[in-house]
Amino acid sequence: MLRIEHLTKQYGEKKAVDDLSLHIKPGEIYGFIGHNGAGKTTTIKACCGILPFDSGEVYIGGKSIKESPLGCKSMLAYIPDNPDLYDFMTGIQYLNFVADIFGVSASRREELIHLYADTFELTEDLAQPISAYSHGMKQKLAIISALIHEPKLIIMDEPFVGLDPKASHLLKEIMRKICHEGGAIFFSTHVLEVAEKLCDQIAIIKGGRLIKSGTMEEVKGDESLESVFLELEENHG
Amino acid sequence: MTLFKHEMKQSKLSLITWTASIGFLMATCVLLFPEMKGEMDSVSDMFASMGSFSAAFGMDRISFGSLDGFYAIECGNILGLGGAFFAAYCAVTILAKEEKDHTAEFLMTHPVSRVSIITEKLAAVLTQIVIMNVLTLAISIGSMYIVGEEIPWKNILLMHLAYFLMQLEIGGICFGISAFVRRGGIGIGLGIAVMMYFLNIVANISDKAEFVKYITPFGFSDGADIITNGEIDALMVCIGMALGIAGIIAAYIKYTKKDINP
Structure with missing residues (x-):
């Protein structure tokens, strides 16, 4: 691989x-x-x-x-040690942005975002701007964004x-x-x-x-x- | 198109703020024109006799008392400088900000080529310039309808076309600069816009410096020249567009080869 x-x-x-x-x-x-x-x-x-x-x-x-x-x-998906994300975006906007780049269908991305956001207990924070996230939350978001396009x-x-x-x-x-x-x-x-x-x-x-x-x-x-x-x-x- | 939409979304507030500010100032000037028109003849004579000051801003060549003359000087400076600042601001940071904000790593690990990145960001800059110009033109025309003045369509449209082309040139040059710098781009971009503006003032004041009009895009977008000549100088526009395109080409060459520091 x-x-x-x-x-x-x-x-x-x-x-x-x-x-x-x-x-x-x-x-x-x-x-x-x-x-x-x-x-x-x-x-x-x-x-x-x-x-x-x-x-x-x-x-x-x-x-x-x-x-x-x-x-x-x-x-490929890459998860850095210190993810620099687009602070002006909300979590869900960021995930959709990544899904758009990889051409993930609307239904599949919704399914996977729900799955991983629930798994990492980030669902309720997805509507918040990333600028309000802690380091750990950003790390979780970076992980979810890596997983939603099934690399x-x-x-x-x-x-x-x-x-x-x-x-x-x-x-x-x-x-x-x-x-x-x-x-x-x-x-x-x-x-x-x-x-x-x-x-x-x-x-x-x-x-x-x-x-x-x-x-x-x-x-x-x-x-x-x-x-x-x-x-x-x-x-x- | 993903990056283009992302850039447009990111720039939405900035675009609204700049357009509203420039549009508001231009509308204010136009709305004040009827009040000032009655006194314009004496004011116009006074401005026309102020030597170099008059020449610097073209007030020795056009009448302050006509709508297009008033527009060329008052609104011309607003849209000229304001539009130049806007184009420079949009363009000079758009490539560099990914390194400055450390989001370059994000872009580099995703299946997006550098050529796509440059092209979509360039499209975002050009689209913002178009939107700002369309809206400010609409605001100006709307203001002229409100005050009930007869609209000198040819001169107004020529001036707006010239300002638009001027912004394209400055945007192209600053876009090229954006590929070379990592930080400090805003100062460089705005500095270039100011320098170009003052070069035109120098060219207006001194006959010996008239050649400078061929270097600065404010040369072909000088409202006084446009009204006096009834046209935009094609040679100056061609030189200006060539400089803008050179900036864009430089951006492509540099950014595709650059060792980007995430």
């Missing part, structure tokens, strides 16, 4: 991402962990077509993000930041459901416990380079993900 091949992104002299290769298959929840400034967000933004990259390639559903950006983006691949940058425990639990349920139905999820997180329980595969990045990847069992074995992560951080220091 998402194939990253030898991705390199440089800022001046510094390589933010250095020859990174990953493969996320349909049905997988793929976790991406690393210290602050490791290159997680740069990798994610390059995959979403926000940032151009210096070399390598990113394929989504078999299509190149460079050669077929619109085709890739029509299959095949969801890329998330620290999606649990700002979500209350119930919303976090619901998001995990939705992630499992999407993958069970053939979708794929690629997300970065600092919450290793969540990654440990949720992910089928995991990749650890440091200084822009991939230092370990594989299934959860392959990466952590009998140890906790936290101890494996800390050990790898020390060894590759």
Whole structure:
């Protein structure tokens, strides 16, 4: 579903991402962990077509993000860690705007908006301007907007930041459901416990380079993900 | 069309405010004309003899006592400057604001090409300029009917056409600037509009600077020249439109290649 091949992104002299290769298959929840400034967000933004990259390639559903950006983006949903939404819009206007861009039919969008807004308990706030939303509410709205066009691949940058425990639990349920139905999820997180329980595969990045990847069992074995992560951080220091 | 509708919705309040303000001021001037008409002959003579001041605003070439002369000077300055500010304001922020407001990331991750973004935003700018001009023309004509003056259709329509073309030029140039800047665009846009206005004043005052009329869009939209000549200078309009189109082309070239900082 998402194939990253030898991705390199440089800022001046510094390589933010250095020859990174990953493969996320349909049905997988793929976790991406690393210290602050490791290159997680740069990798994610390059995959979403926000940032151009210096070399390598990113394929989504078999299509190149460079050669077929619109085709890739029509299959993709991106949820940033700090969603900047159109503050002057109401929640429902924003969702309809996103649905219009993706060409979601009126009946289908109504069905999905009701479903997810009820799930995340945001229904009563949809008529309010986004400027009145808390960070958590904006995060929920961004999640709903990502789900209403039924993407095949969801890329998330620290999606649990700002979500209350119930919303976090619901998001995990939705992630499992999407993958069970053939979708794929690629997300970065600092919450290793969540990654440990949720992910089928995991990749650890440091200084822009991939230092370990594989299934959860392959990466952590009998140890906790936290101890494996800390050990790898020390060894590759 | 999604982005176009989004832009129009976002700009609704601004469009209403600018149109109402400019329309109100123009209507006020027209509605006051009958009261002032009786005194206009002496006022007109006085203004015509004020040397450079008269020349700067074209009052040495037209009569303040006729509706079209009065309109060219009073309403011309309102619609000229006000319209220029409006066109600059609409255009100079429309591309840059996505970076400034950090919503560029939203656009970049959705299946909307940069060319579509530019085209739909440009369409929104042009539509707003058209709407503002149609409504202010309607307000002016309506005011003239109310005061019962005979409407000098040719001169009024020529002036409004010239102001509209002037706004298109300024809008095109500022749209180009919008692709290059991330913030501070409003100051640049309004500054350009003011500079263009004063260039025309300089050209009116000094014979040696008359060539400047070919640079500033206020040159071909000068109400006094239009009434005196009975037409809009086609060469100036062509130069102006070429500059506006150059701004738009620059926007396309720059924005499609720009490393957008979300």
